[in-house]
Amino acid sequence: MGQIKRREEIPKEYKWNIEKIYKDVEAWKEDFEKLKIEAPKLSEYTGKLSDGKVLLECLQKQEEVSRLLGKLMIFAHMKNDEDTANPDFQVLKDRIYEYSAEVESIEAFFIPEILSLKDGSIKKFIEDVKELNVYKFLLYKILKRKPHTLSAEQEKLIASVSDCLNAPEKIYNMLLNADMTFPNIKDENGKDVELTDVNYLEFIKSKDRRVREEAFKALFNTYKKYKNTLSASLTSNIKNFVFMSKTRKYENSMECSLKPNDIPIDVYNNTVDAVNNNLKSLHRYIRIKKKLLGLREMHMYDLYVSIIDIAKDHIEFNDAVKIVKRALTPLGKEYIDIFSEGINEGWIDIYPNKNKIGGAYSTGDYDTMPYVLLNYNYSLTDVSTLAHEMGHSIHSYYSRKNQPYIYSNYSLFCAEVASTTNESLLMRYLINNENDKNKKLYLINQELEQIRTTVFRQVMFAEFEKITHEKVESGIPLTGDDLCSIWRKLNEKYFGEDMIVDKEIDMEWSRIPHFYWDFYVYQYATGYAAAHSFANAILKDGEKAVEAYKGFLKSGSSDYPINVLRKAGVDMTTPKPLEDTIKRFDELLDMLETYMND
Template sequence: MAQIKKRNEISQQDKWKVEKIYKNVESWEKDFEKLKSMTPKLSEYAGRLSKGEKLLEYFKLDEEISRLAGKLAIFAHMKSDEDTANPTFQVLRDKIYAYSAEIQSMEAFFIPEILSLKEGTIDKFIGDIPELNMYKFLLEEILKKKPHVLSVEQEELIASVSDCLNAPEKVYNMLSNADMTFPKIKDEKGESIELTDVNYSSFIRSKNRTVREEAFKALFNTYKKYKNTLAASLTSNIKSFVFISKTRKYKSSMECSLKPNDIPIEVYNNTVDTINNNLKSLHRYVSIKKKLLGLDEMHMYDLYVPLIDTVQEHIEYDEAVKTVKEGLKPLGKEYLDIFDEGIEDGWVDIYPNKGKRGGAYSTGDYDTMPYVLLNYDYKLTDVSTLAHEMGHSIHSYYSRKNQPYIYSDYSLFCAEVASTTNESLLMHYLIDNEKVEKRKLYLINQELEQIRTTVFRQVMFAEFEKITHESIESGTPLTGEDLCKIWRNLNKKYFGLDMVMDEEIDMEWSRIPHFYSDFYVYQYATGYAAAHSFANAILKNGESAVEAYKGFLKSGSSDYPINVLRKAGVDMTTPKPLEDTIKRFDELLDMLETV
């Protein structure tokens, strides 16, 4: 087995060109000192924003400071991630992160002061000073929050108890990550091995049914021992969020989560309803999987086992780049030229090295190139990861080139759309061009599982959140037994009659950390559906769809996410994007039955 290389042993052409941001630590330190000299000037504007000229001055200074801080932070975190054991860059990262918190505290006066201005003042400013027109949408966003912003004293009080309100999540994390231990089980070789939350994911995919059944039962029976504590933790978290939403005068906790991004509640409810109206597709999937696995009974622990073994292959990075480019051809020359620029100009840090942060991500800031961290391991999944992360980076590239700094980032609701569009186009290309039956079956199964887990599963989670929050809001307390019953009924509904409902599945709600970020998970499904709609339109309509899609990539946060998507031809207030995704799911099931 090849020994993992040290950072200095990796070829220069395989590393990202972080030196384009700062040549060395000395030039970083020089800019950090410059930042520290500029930032205190922000406080000079406190109490002076009742004049339009001062507001414009503040915006310009704040942008200069934010851009410099962003550049410093990006360099520090990238260098730190190259080798997490290098203390020099840990120090740089900690310095800029700590100072960024100071900047935020110096900016804290801004929103309350804007909200304290008399009605019509902002419109008058914009009328008198044309330069302020650029900030109109940003200011309107702030003014929309006015009914939900409290007095200074109340805001300070809520800030002071925020740690207490976040306690349920901390308790859950400590219990599930630190205190909870699992029994030993037998692996595929018959050897005794301690089960963990991490290795469970490989055991539940095991070809050996006894192994996955034992892992499944051992995991959920351990969670069951803590059922009352876990239920108290989750319901306390929901109560905290309900308290905040009522205090801030929202009609419901769901509105409190969605309204700041101007996402209509109907988007959430339509998402749940559309999936509920199409559960027959998921039932069909369970039925086909049961048949292809040759099982008399389909149990919950059979759900994750692949229909076909992972295709073993060694794909060189250059070959991965070519494959991704072929998959992205429908996006046209301009998009592919930007992709080439990224590959050739040093956006990508390709291979693992000793101490390098694991996983993959896209990063960068307004005054830097986009950057991509990979840990390329020559597998097909790594090819898909390259397409995904370059989707993020090219989205950022377009957004920063076409928007002023204040609108150059994109919302969480839109964040995964471009990356998933790339993955969808790549998967279409791979499936359509694969001639080897075994490999084709593997690819079809990959996409089916992606839709099952990202769309159906996440919407089931979203429905659980809706039920639990509405129960607690109406004054109905929920025990561990209640949560298990809600979860069981949802599983029955989603997976249908062909699935045996093992009693252990009742506890699955207790190991979903995302439930501590209220009404978050539905965005996985909406993001995937929007991406699929874009990919579908691009493959079907060609250039006109590509132009509309590029319009989305260029929009940043210059409008609310629903509007940004709608202008590009994807209306998330309608069931169509999700229905189109389910149509693709059905097409893949047809392929599965005919391969």
């Protein structure tokens, strides 16, 4: 039986260098005690922000506290994610996350007090205290929130219950990562293997249809056992967000999510509409794939399998690094040098271990390295994930090096652009440099899958969010059966008549952690479209486009995201980036049909 290694069995060189943050838990505890001394000092500024110099002092103290809190939180969540079943790390994470809610409560006076100042006060402060000029965009952004900000007492109350409001996501994560277990299945060789959320991604791509069907049914039937708990968790999260949007006097929850970053609601709705208007392209893909696979019936568990038989990938991590660096060469020496620094300096936690959180992500804060968590499993998909997550981390690297702390975190709307630009450059490199017909066909299918999963699939997710939030806002209760029904209808619409929508897929909504980050997933599609535009420009225009792109990477949140992208040459208020992406999808389908007719 295939067994996953324990954390202590993984060699040090394959783990992230978390000691760069704190050498041990004792050092973390020392800083935590320091935080508990410094954070309450923020309350001393209450009622005193009508003086420009005091406002500056308060902002500087906020930064000091926030940077310390950020380090503590990053370390705690990274340690917890290394081993989600370790109670000591759970306690560590709980302690700092609970205290972060207390810090929010202490700081709750700030925004209401800024908004209570007489009109023109901020402008005069900035003129009189030159050090405040760096905070200009931040302060004027706060002033735009005036219609949606509560009294100081109400803001303090909301901040004090933030940990409670985050409970649904916490419960969900504990259920999936610490408590839920899956049955054993037989792999291609008939060997018993423990199914996990991580290795499922490989089984569902198996050329052996029995394996992928068995994995598919085992996974989703396990989720189905927890349908009531999972539906209660998700609907509670939606209700919390709807409550917050009403409390803050937004027209609806979508506006609450988008308006603070000046993202027009039309951008969201137009993204859903644009994909719905082009579902014929996805239906065509399903039809072509069904024919190439030689299937009488196309099932949901056939969706991820490659259309061509090639030797199973086994790419050692060091080789993956070389491939990605070659693919990213158009981004220039400076970018490649930063990439190499990340590999050599311990940014990455590479391999899975028992109770390690699944998936992959980039993390870190202003005073830490931009870390990457992987669960590397030697496939081409894992190579792509490396490129993707390092795109996030190098974006963070540039932002933190070129922006002050207050603007160093890029917006959610821009969050997937750099990562997906890397993926796009990688895939084009692989396709263009492959001479073997079968491998080239395989890679074409891989890029089609990138677009299917990052554009079509994420927009389906976005439509699910839109439907569920609107129903809750209308007072319509949602049960587990309701969520399954909504999910089934969307799958039937998106995949068309050539797809058998298996009953097990009805539970797939429960496997998507991003649904706990309200109205986040549509940004994968808009991000991919922006990335596609950047990759096109970089390959076509060379150094000029690279410099514009690096300008985007360096911008952080120093301006609204639509403006940050527009300055770099990508206008997301127009449908062109998304339309161009679907055009690329159609071009790849043409290539497939050419192979079919050879």
